[in-house]
Amino acid sequence: MDPRHGVLRLKEFLQTVSTCDDLHRQENAVLREQVHDLTELLAAFNLCEIEDAHLEAVRDRAFRRDIAPESELLEVYQLERQLQQQALLSALNEERGASSGRRKESEQLESVASASKRDFEALQRRVGGLEQNVANLRLRHDLLLETAPRLKTPTVEEKPGHVNPPSPSGGNETDSHHRPEVSNPDEHAVIELATENMVNTIQEQKQRIVELEEALALEEGKNAKLAQQCHRFEKVEKILIEFNRRC
Incomplete structure (x- = not known):
């Protein structure tokens, strides 16, 4: 039952009681005037000296009958009833206002909870994207590490008319351990710079993921x-509804 409907019914009941008291x-x-x-x-x-035993009795x-104390007692009880009615109406109005305030607060908490849930889902999506980016960066870093040794491998420049010296065993195979080494410093510097940038990016992404995880935990x-607060408010609301239904 709606709490407002219960308060309205109680007010009507008290008004009916007050009307009955007036009647x-x-x-x-x-009756007092008649008596x-x-x-x-x-x-x-x-005064007319009518002698009759029944009339005399x-x-x-x-x-001998005195009805004044009953009248005073009735006034006392009527005053007490008025005070009780006023106190009861005041308590019901306060309870109604508190119930309305709790309902509004519960609605606000539900809206905050839904907003927090949306933020949590958005953070989860962002973390998923960051993890994918980190995986891609690690893959690129691994590819760069695999490519760098190949670029650093020394090469042998063969001039026209050059004849490889024979091996000690008399064969035509060249000694790979004595090939001249030729390196490209510019290319090596570019690879080192790219690798360093990738490592820094990965560190930044890791730090960002840690921050996001802390935010998610919070x-x-x-x-x-x-x-927990929503659960408590729901229990209080159920108790109030049951109380109003019984009233």
């Missing part, structure tokens, strides 16, 4: 706290 008060006032008139009538019979009983902690 009872009017009825009691009329007063009857008492005066009995007094008139006494009724007169004596009416004069977001997961926040999401866990928000989930």
Whole structure:
């Protein structure tokens, strides 16, 4: 049941009780006036010296009856009821405002949780992309490391008319251990620079991944706290709904 509907029904009930009290008060006032008139009538019979045993008994009983304490007690209880009604209405209005505030706070927490979930998914996608980039960079680095020794391998320039000296065994094979070495310094420097840049890029990507993992851990902690708060608010809301239903 809607809490607002429960509060409205309670207000209607209290208004009905107040109306009934007013009607009872009017009825009691009329009865008191009637008793007063009857008492005066009995007094008139006494003045007229009408001798009747029954009238004398009724007169004596009416004069002995005192209804003033009942009237005072009724006023006390009516005042106490009014105070109780005011306190109850005030408490219900405060509870209604608190329930509305908790509902708004719960909605805000749900929106924050959904936003955090979207951010978490976006971070996961970014981390996946960074991991792919790191893998590609490592592959390129490995390819460069494999290519660099080939570029550094010495070559033998054969001049026209040059004849290789015979080997000690008398064969036509050349001694590979005594070939002249020729290197290209510019090409070597370019390879070293590219390798260094790749290593720096990989280090930066690793550092970025570490930062993203820390951010993800922080977001997961926040999401866990928000989930706990949402669970508590849901339990409180269920208790309030059950309380309003019973009222």
